[in-house]
Amino acid sequence: MLKPPSPADSVVIGVIGRAFGVKGWSWITTYTRPADGITQYRQWFVRSPADGGDAGKWYRVTKFAAQSQGVVAKLEGIDDRTQAEALTGAEILVPTDALPKVAEGEYYWRDLTGCRVQHVSGQDFGVVQELLETGANDVLVVGGEGQRERLIPFIPDDVLVSINIDQRLIVVDWDPDF
Known part of the structure; x- marks a missing residue:
């Protein structure tokens, strides 16, 4: 079982938006550049505002899809609209060591x-x-x-x-x- 990442060793790469459809998909607001860069991360630590920001859970991303309005994602174990709606507003974190290395003169x-x-x-x-x-x-x-x-x-x-x-x-x- 993966441990929650510490704030010093993780970075917020996006936020889960409203539910998309009835099968557990969600809209994703991504902070990555380019925007579809979020699709390279298949393990997300999802920290819900309802958890007070201190708790959360690891999810495996099973599918991504590009839509005209942005990116939607399907998380393992989130199988219906109600479950997806419960994650609305949750932050998406990944460990900093999962980020691509930057070239000389480039910075996060x-x-x-x-x-x-x-x-x-x-x-x-x-x-x-x-x-x-x-x-x-x-x-x-x-x-x-x-x-x-x-x-x-x-x-x-x-x-x-x-x-x-x-x-x-x-x-x-x-x-x-x-």
Whole structure:
């Protein structure tokens, strides 16, 4: 029997949406990029809001199907609409070691969140609170207690001078007044 993953060793890759049909299928809101990347994970830890976020259960994904509105999935042991509806809103987690390895200079958002951000002059801008996906490039939302929020474009070799995940430090060349 698989143990529940710890928060430090897992990542939320999506949320189970409303039921699809009467045979236990569910719509899936995926956080993976590309969206169909979620189909490479066949074991999900499903954490329901009804469980208070602390409990959950492992499910084997038996089938995926692409629909015009997105992806639907069938979980082993979920065989009717009522069972599928009970999972609506549940988070889908996988162990971090199941994620594909990233190439040099590429990062998972989860690895950037919480990194300290400094200007090339040494001025502290705060920590990465979250990232935003935009059409042109991703954006770091940086701030912290007593610091104003800054939106810094994620543009390597231009705005981003260096990223050291081990030291949890990102150095940027970004106007401190912006």
